[in-house]
Amino acid sequence: VTSVNVSGLSKSYNTGSGAVPVFLDLSFQLAAGESLALTGPSGSGKSTLLNILCGVEGVDDGSMQVLGRDGATLTADQWAGLRRRRVGVVFQDSNLMPAMTLEENVKLRADLAGRSFGPVRDWLARLGLAGLEQRYPDQVSGGQRQRAALAMVFAMGPDLVLADEPTGSLDRHTARDVADALFHWQRTQGCGLILATHDLALAERCDRRLDLAEGGQG
C-alpha cells in the first residue's frame, strides 16, 4: 500500500524577476507505515512540499497520490476533509485555538475526526505536558505549544502525518523525548510520516531521507 506517490512534480514561485523553481521533476514514494525525512538547507522547499502534500499549495506539473487519492482531482473541500480525518499536519504555527485549553484543543481535534478522546489523554503526559492540560496556549511556551500540536495530530488518528520541524523549538533533551514519542506512536499506528528537519539526528531515525538540496533525488 502506498501512502504517498509523487511523480515528476515541479513547482515554482513567481517573483518580480520571473518564475523561480523550487523543485523540478521531483519523484518519490512513501509506503504505508514508512517514515521519510525531508532535509536540505533553509529555502530548499521542505515547507513548500509539505504544503503541496496536504493540498494547501498547488503544483505546476506532475502528479501525486495521497492515501490513494489523486491530488489533481481533489476539491478544496475534499482536501479539508482529508486534513480533518486522515492527514495530520504539524506546522510551525500550530493551529491551537487561543480560547481553548490544551486539553480542549486536543479533544476538539479528536471530535472533528470522529475519534474518542480517552486514549489521547495519556499522550499529553507522554509528551511532557502533564499538569499543563488546563492551560491556554498563551500560558505555555512555544515548545509546549508545539507538543500540544503533536498531541492534536495523535488525537485525530491519521493515516499520514506531515510535520514541519516538529522538534524545532525544543532543547536537545526534550527534542529527543518528543521524537521518541512520535516514532513510538507512528510505529504502533502504522501510519506514514513525512517530516522536514534540519536535525540530522532526527532525520536518521526515519526509514528514508530525501534531500531537497540535491534536487530531491536522494
Ligand code: ADP
Ligand atoms: P524550506 O522549508 O526548505 O526552508 P520553503 O519551502 O519555505 O523552504 O521555500 C522554498 C523556496 O520557495 C524559497 O526560495 C522561498 O523563498 C520560496 N517561497 C516559499 N513560499 C513562497 C511564496 N509564497 N511566494 C514566493 N516564494 C516563496
Ligand code: ADP
Ligand atoms: P478542516 O479540515 O476542518 O477545515 P483546517 O485544518 O483546515 O480544518 O482548519 C479550519 C480552521 O480552523 C482553520 O482556520 C484553522 O486554523 C482553525 N483551527 C485552529 N485551531 C483548530 C483546532 N484546534 N481544531 C480545528 N480547527 C482549528
